[in-house]
Amino acid sequence: MSILIKNGRVVTAESDYIADIYVEGESIVAIGKDLPYKADKTINARNKLVFPGGIDPHVHLDMPFMGTSSSDDYENGTRAALFGGTTMVIDFILQTQGDTLKNALKTWQAKSEGKAIGDYSYHMAVTDFNKKTAKEVIHMIEKEGITSFKTFMAYKGALMIDDGQMVQLMKVVRDHGGLVTVHATNGDMIDSLIAKHRAEGKLSPLYHYLSQPEVTEAEASARFADMLDYASCPGYIVHMTCEGALNAVRNATTRNQKVFVETCTQYLTLDASLYKRKDGAKWVMSPPLREKKDQVALWSGINHGLVQVVGTDHCPFTWKQKQMGKKDFSKIPNGHPAIEHRMELLFSEGVGKGRISLNKFVEVSSTNAAKIFGMYPRKGTIAIGADADLVIFNPRTRHVLSHKTHHMNADYSSYEGFKVKGKTETVLLRGQVAIDKNKCHLEAGYGQFVKRGKTSLTI
Amino acid sequence: MSILIKNGRVVTAESDYIADIYVEGESIVAIGKDLPYKADKTINARNKLVFPGGIDPHVHLDMPFMGTSSSDDYENGTRAALFGGTTMVIDFILQTQGDTLKNALKTWQAKSEGKAIGDYSYHMAVTDFNKKTAKEVIHMIEKEGITSFKTFMAYKGALMIDDGQMVQLMKVVRDHGGLVTVHATNGDMIDSLIAKHRAEGKLSPLYHYLSQPEVTEAEASARFADMLDYASCPGYIVHMTCEGALNAVRNATTRNQKVFVETCTQYLTLDASLYKRKDGAKWVMSPPLREKKDQVALWSGINHGLVQVVGTDHCPFTWKQKQMGKKDFSKIPNGHPAIEHRMELLFSEGVGKGRISLNKFVEVSSTNAAKIFGMYPRKGTIAIGADADLVIFNPRTRHVLSHKTHHMNADYSSYEGFKVKGKTETVLLRGQVAIDKNKCHLEAGYGQFVKRGKTSLTI
Amino acid sequence: MSILIKNGRVVTAESDYIADIYVEGESIVAIGKDLPYKADKTINARNKLVFPGGIDPHVHLDMPFMGTSSSDDYENGTRAALFGGTTMVIDFILQTQGDTLKNALKTWQAKSEGKAIGDYSYHMAVTDFNKKTAKEVIHMIEKEGITSFKTFMAYKGALMIDDGQMVQLMKVVRDHGGLVTVHATNGDMIDSLIAKHRAEGKLSPLYHYLSQPEVTEAEASARFADMLDYASCPGYIVHMTCEGALNAVRNATTRNQKVFVETCTQYLTLDASLYKRKDGAKWVMSPPLREKKDQVALWSGINHGLVQVVGTDHCPFTWKQKQMGKKDFSKIPNGHPAIEHRMELLFSEGVGKGRISLNKFVEVSSTNAAKIFGMYPRKGTIAIGADADLVIFNPRTRHVLSHKTHHMNADYSSYEGFKVKGKTETVLLRGQVAIDKNKCHLEAGYGQFVKRGKTSLTI
Amino acid sequence: MSILIKNGRVVTAESDYIADIYVEGESIVAIGKDLPYKADKTINARNKLVFPGGIDPHVHLDMPFMGTSSSDDYENGTRAALFGGTTMVIDFILQTQGDTLKNALKTWQAKSEGKAIGDYSYHMAVTDFNKKTAKEVIHMIEKEGITSFKTFMAYKGALMIDDGQMVQLMKVVRDHGGLVTVHATNGDMIDSLIAKHRAEGKLSPLYHYLSQPEVTEAEASARFADMLDYASCPGYIVHMTCEGALNAVRNATTRNQKVFVETCTQYLTLDASLYKRKDGAKWVMSPPLREKKDQVALWSGINHGLVQVVGTDHCPFTWKQKQMGKKDFSKIPNGHPAIEHRMELLFSEGVGKGRISLNKFVEVSSTNAAKIFGMYPRKGTIAIGADADLVIFNPRTRHVLSHKTHHMNADYSSYEGFKVKGKTETVLLRGQVAIDKNKCHLEAGYGQFVKRGKTSLTI
Secondary structure, eight states, X not given: OEEEEEEEEEEOSSOEEEEEEEEETTEEEEEETTOOOOOSEEEEOTTOEEEEOXXXXXXXXXXXXXXXEOSOOHHHHHHHHHHHTEEEEEEEEEOOTTSOHHHHHHHHHHHHTTTOSSEEEEEEEOOSOSHHHHXXXXXXXXXXXXXXXXXXXXOTTTTOOOHHHHHHHHHHHHHTTOEEEEEOSOHHHHHXXXXXXXXXXXXXXXXXXXXXXXXXXXXXXXXXXHHHHHTTOOEEEXXXXXXXXXXHHHHHHTTTOOEEEEEEHHHHHOOGGGGGSTTGGGGOOSSOOOOHHHHHHHXXXXXXXXXXXXXXOBOOOOHHHHGGGTTOGGGSOOOBOOTTTHHHHIIIIIITTTSSOHHHHHIXXXXXXXXXXXXXXXXXXXXXXXXOOEEEEEXXXXXXXXXXXXXXXXXSOTTTTOEEEEEEEEEEETTEEEEETTEEOOOTTOOOBOOOOOOOSOO | OEEEEEEEEEEOSSOEEEEEEEEETTEEEEEETTOOOOOSEEEEOTTOEEEEOEEEEEEOSSOEETTEXXXXXXXXXXXXXXXXXXXXXXEEEEOOTTSOHHHHHHHHHHHHTTTOSSEEEEEEEOOSOSHHHXXXXXXXXXXXXXXXXXXXXXXXXXXXXXXXXXXXXHHHHHHTTOEEEEEOSOXXXXXXXXXXXXXXXXXXXXXXXXXXXXXXXXXXXXXXXXXXXXXXXOEEEEEEXXXXXXXXXXXXXXXXXXXXXXXXXXXXXXXXXXXXXXXXXXXXXXXXXXXXXXXXXXXXXXHTTSOOEEEOOBOOOOHHHHGGGTTOGGGSOOOBXXXXXXXXXXXXXXXXXXXXXXXXXXXXXXXXXXXXXXXXXXXXXXXXXXXXXXXXXXXXXXXXXXXXXXXXXXXXXXXXXXXXEEEEEEEEETTEEEXXXXXXXXXXXXXXXOOOOOOOSOO | OEEEEEEEEEEOSSOEEEEEEEEETTEEEEEETTOOOOOSEEEEOTTOEEEEOEEEEEXXXXXXXXXXXXXXXXXXHHHHHHHHTEEXXXXXXXXXXXXXXXXXXXXXXXXXXXXXXXXXXEEEEOOSOSHHHHHXXXXXXXXXXXXXXXXXXXXXXXXXXXXXXXXXXXXXXXXXXXXXXXXXXXXXXXXXXXXXXXXXXXXXXXXXXXXXOHHHHHHXXXXXXXXXXXXXXXXXXXXEOOHHHHHHHHXXXXXXXXXXXXXXXXXXXXXXXXXXXXXXGGGOOSSOOOOHHHHHHHHHHHHTTSOOEEEOOBOOOOHHHHGGGTTOGGGSOOOBOOTTTHHHHIIIIXXXXXXXXXXXXXXXXXXXXXXXXXXXXXXXXXXXXXXXXXXXXEEEEEEEOOTTTOOSSOSSOTTTTOEEEEEEEEEEETTEEEEETTEEOOOTTOXXXXXXXXXXXXX | OEEEEEEEEEEOSSOEEEEEXXXXXXXXXXXXXXXXXXXXXXXXXXXXXXXXXXXXEEEOSSOEETTEEOSOOHHHHHHHHHHHTEEEEEEEEEOOTTSOHHHHHHHHHHHHTTTOSSEEEEEEEOOXXXXXXHHHHHHIIIIIOOOEEEEESSOTTTTOOOHHHHHHHHHHHHHTTOEEEEEOSOHHHHHHHHHHHHHTTOOSHHHHHHTSOHHHHHHHHHHHHHHHHHHTOOEEEEEEOOHHHHHHHHXXXXXXXXXXXXXXXXHHHOOGGXXXXXXXXXXXXXXXOOOHHHHHHHHHHHHTTSOOEEEOOBOOOOHHHHGGGTTOGGGSOOOBOOTTTHHHHIIIIIITTTSSXXXXXXXXXXXXXXXXXXXXXXXXXXXXXXXXXXXXEEEXXXXXXXTTTOOSSOSSOTTTTOEEEEEEEEEEETTEEEEETTEEOOOTTOOOBOOOOOOOSOO
């Protein structure tokens, strides 16, 4: 099967030109002006943008959490992602403390195999580190193509490892070319503040926010950078939300250290004033939304190259699930539906409002994730030989986000009524039309697990 | 005329893949696997790298300075550049204090027109700022395609403007989409140290170095950033050499400010120990070479995105010219021959030694300069419709730099005996073979003046 | 003559106890509980505080400036100072550019000798530096007891020296145990902003403020610290007003550098909102008043030991004089009447409002100035053998500042209506009652020139 | 009983003059020139310095630790302190996790009552924090005169509280005018490094040092400052050793925060090269000795007012006790004998070598501790009404430190052979001669527990 995309404005993390793209099988074969190929299918992309398929490096599909499970499984989640122009996601495997990484991998394979529509990979969350785990980490890198290891500085007793384990893990990962990623918040402080607020009868969603002040994230980010420096190890901070944490990373660069940063769409576009609303539970996630000054800092961080990646931390729950915490913010399942809107929001709020360039948009929504996580140049670019993961995007279409129209399994939207300019129209995944005319044309099982290579530090 | 480059490893600031490139006229028409075109000429690039033509944003050709003139004119200088893979340069026009920008432009046009082999543009150095200059600045941006304005914080009485003029210039330039660039050193301190050393009979080249300590550059860089912040203006620091200055820019990013940074090949590869040599005059330039810790900081700055561009400050003098300062370092013409070696040195010391990626190499040697200085996407990339400025590069060829083999008009080399791995083999400039088989195939006058657009701040 | 002060609460920069103080001749002879001395005069200080006489290190008496002269001469100025509890002042001698320091000294001696009531010393402002000046500097330190040298980074063409001269001066001063002090603002930027505002017809006092934004002071303070570091020299910044400048000094401490800081009462108590008033000219001084956040930073700086001294920059002009700039802020004589209120304001706003301790009050109003400027232990303390310069202060007396009651030669007050708690009641200067019952009991000529020793850096 | 000290050079944190001091009962009654008192005893102090008695805020007497007890009990420890000029110490009570503060207090009272020769107080170490502890903390402040609360960020499972407990404790202590002090090192990282080194068979004392790299202290100090800031609470870091930690506190001052710092004599005078010696166990303490650059930073910190107090962390063990860790550094009892040498070392290395002034010497060896810990003006000064705790010191006596001559219960000296200039000759404690002619003239039980008041933050 071959496809010829005609006259699109092709945008990568660096390039911007008008051309035809010729796809054969799963890959891109040629790019040019008036290409002399005949294809099985021709798509007219005149006046449209053509991007590399988006990569969301931070999603939680079918994840058991707080006594329930996130409401999108692999099929629904990757489909919703495709609707928004995200052709690949990286999910998190959670080791059960006391159990092996291998068993955790099996559990997650059972969730994804035969179900995923879009492509996917895994980060392995190491929640318990000992000598045996060290060997498993090496196995994951060398044999399974899982090269990034998530750690938690919060959730003591469930997911957290202490700073001693952290440094040990860093050394093993460094020696084998992997990457340590981190949820960088001071869990002990947060637990204490949650307990205090509950004891005082302060139970509304606002207290979720007030239990995780900026300092808890800034401190932990600085501490993580200090540990990386000691271990001579690169690292990656997930879902950064605030200026304080960004400054911690900036300071680390004076030591010529590399600490990658991911933020999420919500931290760039929404703020903590939402927690005062009656339905504030919709935005209960960790870390919480912050202030407008943090948005400014994060957009600036993207332009300064301090923030390399924009994900979502997609972890949807239905309103009924959210109601588990109706009387106590600490029981609200943390997370929100976001996987579908990442590309459009980033385009509309970023490119559309002059905050970032088109190239930067592609860089942080796709290319950098591919490079950092060892999938480049197969993913993350529009180039000869790369997977034909392509988004044809109309930059002029105005639409409004709503749970009525989104494809995520959530009966509300965190962005209900949010106006967006720019819309994903057609999506190709490995040479197949995945999305077109508001329909998904692929089925469960089409999505492949992408074995990843080692981290590229000099991206 | 058409050219087909077969099977090269095409590398841009973002991409890296194997493909054919088809060139017709001055532009790139198609890129692909086994492209089905017939061309007037076919070049086999198998096992070679194909880069966008290099852009050196900092050269001085035929420049009157210190009672003499730099020894490369436009013909020789741009030819030497082409031999090294640099297809375009940006030279500096120096306003004479008391005279107009227009007259300065005329002077420089007379030097370049009909002589340049490679493409070129100008920065306009504003050495005298008043209301009339303000109008001329606007004219340069709007009519002449000269959008960057060089300032000097040193050379009082000849080139320097004071901080008051600087802020006024910044506001005019900002309002019209241009860019203020700066030679950021504390000229008063330096003049005083030079006078002191001379008074003490300390006249060897080493005292050139000791008259420009790191603080003179760090201080001025911080001051420039402060002024930019006050004027809400972006800026660009040329030829940065040291950690102290880099930290000044890093600190400025906490204010969400954009200050672009250029370093030069020599500051990445050579150090101040050379000034103790008998022939230390060869490296007398301003700012001077620094210490090894500064090299580490600058390479790291490139990887952190704090340093966007690598130039040369090419300003060659013959040994006889350098002898003007035989008895007094302050009379040695400042500058060195470098235009030819930039790409190969950066490749060999950067990519070859694992300090930067191939993509980063292209980004800092070509793409960023094109974007920052308003020539993108015509220059700085390999993309459909772009100028066919291409370098075919053999990454395995080992060679040794020497004045015996270089093409610059200097009877010594600053890199005599320096071992380099990787060599420019073939160069195309706007679809014509400029360099091949160690010969230049273009003639004086082929080079065009490139009218530039406004600065892109969110590169 | 002998005086016995009974039962006062004696407070020094470190101590705080109730005791009698016995004074004989000019000095303190004994301190104790129920001292067994008979004195010519006994003063009951029960429930009163007894402080060392205040030292104001920054005043301008009878100073020619902007086409007029400050309105307090030595007699009136030092008398007003005594009324407020300040027993000694340090005035500034201004070298005329092109003329000698010696001539400047003579000019100032003519102003003070036979006129001063309170004690005094001089800072020597070096406005023109060359080899001859260098020798004069040494003479001033070794022979005249003038050990501090004021420099201006502003007022080009009148008072300013450039950064090259600055570094040279620093080295001479350092080698001979003196201290370089500085008016640290970027004069070129300020001149340019003044010119701009005038050209735009923005002529009200508010534009005085807007012509000297915080950056002009922060930048110059950082630059001064950089130069000190290069010259391995201690320094002293006069009349610091803002957080940005304080941060510059804080950063300098990371280099283990010593940069002393003086602020003035007005910067701790008044803010820039006054410039919007019709009579804004009253507060036209340089640097201008700043924002409330700067007050917070300065009080904190005092407690952190970053700010050692509080002066006034007393430079009064009558309202008629101020009217010289009625139509143009740039012609308003810069300065305000303040010498009398320093101690009471600092006590009321500092100690009274819990911002500083009683000990810190004495430290910054007297002791540190004595130590830094080489007059300790003769001045600045209450100790055996020290000059009996004593202030008996009632911490409970409430009063209101007004031009109707002040003793300075100004027909308005910068603090009209300001409520103060705490009042100087009795003042001794070298064993003589200077102030008592709201009268001055000393006459012109009593005040002595205090020859100063070298700077103490480890105060 | 009365004592008249004649003609000494009296030095306090601020003053410096020659005078007689007249003591009656426990207090100072008068200070003056040729005082007209007759006393029971006269001491000639001509050519001697007279200081306030030293206060060592950090000692461990008779402390159970690592399976043994520190080898100085209250009698021997406070006597040795007196020999060196330290008239008062503050020891640490350690709460047993799970037990009450009250019981811990009783245990320590049993150690001290009837035994101490010198005066003493306690810090209360809170090793387990809950609601009940919160009430006990208030009781300690309000009723017992114990107003400082020590916390540990290391020694998990024995002494450490987590960051959540820390913040809760801070709020209680703040609300009641106390002070939280901290052993600021990242215990988890250290434990992990110890385990690693042991697993690798790296068991010599050098690995004690390498298990506690600078980052472990710098990180924890920054984290502590962050928590203080969040809790709006002042704090105090004990035994700071390094530049990294000092910079953390310096940075905190930009938030106008107050974090007091204590260093110890050994960190100012000894360095980590000692760990390579065969008898390296002598200096095994936590944190360990650091590098020479850290000494420079700490001396500078003292002069900048960032370091307010110099203690010892006196915790002696005999060589036999140290041999418990002969084969494993982790079993070496941590601590060293130091209580006796603090004043003389600080004088000799500080004042004698020009690093600090005489006033600063008194400030950091006595006055600041008295102020910070609520004992001022009874302790820490030479003033009317203050306790007559006085040290008569000969600044010219040269001597050599040795276990043969020291009075601490340790059969070796950490300073064996160290040359010191300046010696404590006579010591008075509350009006009694404690030390004279190398003998102690007081007996066990003379020492009193000093009930302390609230912390003074604006010292």
